[in-house]
Amino acid sequence: MHPVHIIGLGMSPADLTTTMQELIDGAQVLAGGRRHLAYFPNHPGDRIVIGRDLPQFLAAVQEAAAHKQVVVLASGDPNFFGIGPKLTEFLGPENVVLHPNITAVQSVCALLRLSWDDATVVSLHGRGLAALTAVLGRAEKIIVYTAGAETPHEIARLLLTPGLPEYRLAVAENLGQADQQVAWLQPAEAVARTFAPLNLVVLLKKPNAAKAPLYLGLPEAVLDHEAGLITKTEIRAVVLAKLQLRPGQVLWDVGAGCGSVGLEASLLLPGGRVLAIEQQPERVRQIRANQQRFGVGNLEVICGVAPDCLNTLPAPDRVFVGGGGRRLSDILAAVLPRLKPHGRLVLTATLLASLQAASDDLQAAGWEVEVCQVQVSRSRPLAASLYFQALNPVWIITATPPGADICKSASPSSLSAPAPAIRS
Numbered sequence: 001m002h003p004v005h006i007i008g009l010g011m012s013p014a015d016l017t018t019t020m021q022e023l024i025d026g027a028q029v030l031a032g033g034r035r036h037l038a039y040f041p042n043h044p045g046d047r048i049v050i051g052r053d054l055p056q057f058l059a060a061v062q063e064a065a066a067h068k069q070v071v072v073l074a075s076g077d078p079n080f081f082g083i084g085p086k087l088t089e090f091l092g093p094e095n096v097v098l099h100p101n102i103t104a105v106q107s108v109c110a111l112l113r114l115s116w117d118d119a120t121v122v123s124l125h126g127r128g129l130a131a132l133t134a135v136l137g138r139a140e141k142i143i144v145y146t147a148g149a150e151t152p153h154e155i156a157r158l159l160l161t162p163g164l165p166e167y168r169l170a171v172a173e174n175l176g177q178a179d180q181q182v183a184w185l186q187p188a189e190a191v192a193r194t195f196a197p198l199n200l201v202v203l204l205k206k207p208n209a210a211k212a213p214l215y216l217g218l219p220e221a222v223l224d225h226e227a228g229l230i231t232k233t234e235i236r237a238v239v240l241a242k243l244q245l246r247p248g249q250v251l252w253d254v255g256a257g258c259g260s261v262g263l264e265a266s267l268l269l270p271g272g273r274v275l276a277i278e279q280q281p282e283r284v285r286q287i288r289a290n291q292q293r294f295g296v297g298n299l300e301v302i303c304g305v306a307p308d309c310l311n312t313l314p315a316p317d318r319v320f321v322g323g324g325g326r327r328l329s330d331i332l333a334a335v336l337p338r339l340k341p342h343g344r345l346v347l348t349a350t351l352l353a354s355l356q357a358a359s360d361d362l363q364a365a366g367w368e369v370e371v372c373q374v375q376v377s378r379s380r381p382l383a384a385s386l387y388f389q390a391l392n393p394v395w396i397i398t399a400t401p402p403g404a405d406i407c408k409s410a411s412p413s414s415l416s417a418p419a420p421a422i423r424s
Contacts, residue, residue: 005071006078008101011176029064032073058090076103081123108172134271136297139167141205149197156190165295169203211295224286225258234376237376242346244400247271252316255323259287272297307334321347332361345399367399
């Protein structure tokens with residue numbers, strides 16, 4: 001097998017070195033996206049065009065390389081959100097030679113006079129906006145490999161969502177081309193603009209958008225909530241441990257209240273999402289106020305009545321039910337079939353009737369059930385000493401599907417295994 005040369009074109013063929021150009025000129029087969037191949041209209045070699053069927057493309061490159069010299073053309077650096085890792089894995093590292101070049105990240109940051117060593121870079125190819133929401137609020141500088149002409153509009157609309165931190169954005173269009181342009185915009189401006197299909201988005205958090213630090217074990221006093229109706233700090237700690245959250249997972253927080261569990265859970269779900277479901281408008285307001293206070297980007301608030309509003313939500317890896325009331329059995333009946341394989345369900349109950357109903361429903365469904373009781377007493381000053389004031393006991397019910405493997409349940413969802421950003 002001839003070694004396959006994977007060559008990054010940079011922003012255009014003008015960025016090619018002499019060695020790279022000679023390899024392209026001498027190739028018997030050129031492979032890559034239609035846009036890349038169009039740079040070489042007079043090349044005499046055969047052509048392999050990458051399409052939607054990536055395995056077919058990889059197999060075609062392998063077959064051609066058995067007898068011919070193949071060069072694969074890629075954007076920027078093939079190993080940076082590109083085709084390089086996929087080809088290397090498929091063909092074997094001993095059968096590929098990688099030629100890096102200038103990336104779109106380097107190019108746009110040079111144009112904007114920004115450093116990029118402190119930037120968070122995400123690709124939306126194959127993953128959608130969930131990859132961006134996972135880092136919003138936590139990152140000061142975000143560079144986004146987009147997925148077409150509509151992506152800047154979608155990002156701008158996302159930034160206008162109540163509760164999210166404030167960012168300004170720059171949209172770079174047609175980098176390396178004669179009509180290249182870069183412009184700073186406010187989100188409302190970007191929503192109304194039209195963009196070229198080849199674009200990149202840079203987000204900078206506004207200096208006045210500094211948020212309170214989010215951490216595990218938030219005291220109840222720092223959260224907007226109603227008259228003590230909040231999952232207590234100590235209970236939150238046990239609930240989060242029982243959920244066994246992993247990067248990339250989707251968590252439903254059903255009956256979210258003021259959102260205390262979902263907010264802390266967001267710290268444990270890089271690349272994942274928290275969907276906070278709450279039916280009371282005032283509590284929805286509290287969730288959004290808390291979300292904005294701490295700048296949490298990967299939490300989405302759904303104002304609706306469970307289980308009626310659950311059907312259209314993405315399937316969860318984990319579910320926490322902190323409130324179900326009289327509809328608890330209906331909620332469980334709707335949730336259990338939607339949980340992904342090896343999922344986990346955690347509920348809290350303060351009433352014996354709720355504990356019994358939840359346990360009965362879960363056991364009837366064939367799920368493995370574990371119950372623990374958490375009794376918290378907090379110190380209070382009394383004279384020159386302390387006494388302990390007891391809080392109401394809480395039962396925490398953890399349920400897993402029959403035969404669930406704990407190790408497998410720890411596996412992240414597809415969000416944490418990004419697809420290559422293959423620019424064609």
